[in-house]
Amino acid sequence: MAALMLLYLLLPTILGQSWASEPTESELELLTRELLESAKEAEFFAWMTGMRRRIHQYPETGFEEHRTSQLIRTELESLGIEYTWPVAKTGVVASVGSGSKPVFALRADMDALPLQEQVEWEFKSKIDGKMHACGHDSHVAMLLGAAKLLQSKRDILKGTVKLVFQPGEEGYAGAYHMLQHGILNDIDAIFFIHVMPSLPTGVIASRPGPMLAGAGLFSATIKGKGGHAAAPHKNKDSILAAASAVVALQQIVSRETNPLEAGVVTVGYLKGGEAENVIPESVNFGGTFRSLTMEGLSHIQERIKEIIEQQAAVYRCTAVVDFMEDRPLPHPAMKNDDALYEHVKNVGEVLVGEPNVHLMPLTMGAEDFSFFAEKTAAAIFFVGIKNETLKSSQHLHSPYFFIDEEALPLGAALHAASAISYFYRHDVNTE
Structure with a gap:
């Protein structure tokens, strides 16, 4: 315990520039916890919730995410992160790190649903007939949070993290169209977080192998x-x-x-x-x-x-x-890469403890993220947003859908820690 406390006290110094040698597991675990603590800090948390609420008030459906895309680009510029735009009309792909292999990608979808919001709250949708009823607003906020965390640790990134802000997930195969651009041809793995109202806040879940229909x-x-x-x-x-x-x-x-x-x-x-x-x-x-x-x-x-x-x-x-095959449809079934699942699961256990990392049952829900899984190692994890006090247990695609924003720091930290530790825990061919 004394040794761990000493490492924790020395961590800012250790991580200030770069590790002199390969980090130990203890150092990686301390970094993982530090990322979560940083994301929970009042100023950081207020910034992330502000991003999410601004997006929530002005929802945009598939390939019309112009306002959302502009907000993302503005924030990336303020963080000093370079990006490519447009990718698949409104999509954005940013990069943090060395610029060299390996390349680990993090993805967030941006689009809303053609649904009238029935939740009465201060930041309710201002666009009639459109609503973020699947949590994509929170996905963007978490990935922006991860961008901020990663940029602060860019000197220790032993590779490149690509931040993928994707349009048109809800039936438009936006993932497929982003892949046609070619900017993601070099990725070695890709990870995605989706909020889940059936899981309590503070819980994450996934499963190896077949995941979604x-x-x-x-x-x-x-x-x-x-x-x-x-x-x-x-x-x-x-x-x-x-x-x-x-x-x-x-x-x-x-x-x-x-x-x-x-x-x-x-x-x-x-x-x-x-x-x-x-x-x-x-x-x-x-x-x-x-x-x-x-x-x-x-x-x-x-x-x-x-x-x-x-x-x-x-x-x-x-x-x-x-059958709307020009979108293209159907989406393939989603299978999590076993090794990547284990990697993120291990990171999650450090963040929330082993009892709070659950095995997700198979579901007939679908995700166009499966197009990425056909090209490279890919994994989806779910982050719980269920809070009975907030009534944030309404199912996805419901006009009463609501989230517990306390889940945002966990999502940002899980993104960032999974990317950083991936470079040190995986033997990836960099040639």
Whole structure:
């Protein structure tokens, strides 16, 4: 204990410029704790919450994050951090460190959802019909916090940290489009933090291997022949055809998928007609499909198209099905790299203690971060934001979603400590 206390007292001196030799595990652990303490300091915490609240009040949806992107760039400039912009329209990629290999990337998504916020608080969304209901505002704030921490320790970075501020996660495959730029071709690993309202504040969670489902979207238009509801025999009922197709789609999972394999087909909207006594000319509906394997995704997508088209034909209608593949969709399933998972897990145990690092169950939620995982070692960890006093336990994508901002310092420190220690704990080919 005395030796650890001495190291703690000497840490500012040890870290002031650079380590004379490879740091010990004790020194890395002390640094990890110091990063968290720095992020918790009143001035630092106020700065991070201020960033998050400014973004929250002015939410922007996919590839429209102009205000958010400008705020990020302004803060990076104030920290003396160089960046590249635009990457995938509004994205920003900044760099801290030596400029050489290895390269460890940290990612935050920036976009909001087309959702009306129902939480009444001082910093409620000022944009009608748009809301940060998935915590991307907090993701940006945590990564900016990590940028500040890393910049203060840049002299001990044995490599380069790339800070990836990504647009268009919510259904726009922003990760895919950032990869097309080429600026991330040199990364050796990438790490992402997502807030989670089912986990108490102060808890982190993840799992090795399969983590999240692959996901696609679809929309369908069924066209019939409109006319008076009193004479259905003179029409071709698009409503009836659509209703039959929606019901039939449920059989893909219930009757065609192995019960031991996970799959989802959900219709999220159905639009058709405006009058009670008129059969509409056409009906539009759409939804999402998910699987933990690419084979499962392909099968479900094929069957969605077949079922909708054939059900439309039964009722003498026609159907056009769109899978929005130009975005591109579907997203692949997300698998955490085992070694990177263990690395971040070890860092997390230093920050919050082993009992507060949980094994996350598999979920059919999806993340376009999986595009990064196809290219390099990647891992997602979840940081808890649940606080019953604040009522911050509402699920993601809820109009009542709210976060406990006390989680922000933990996220910033987990980002920064995972990056710094990665360079010393991994034998990465730097040639």
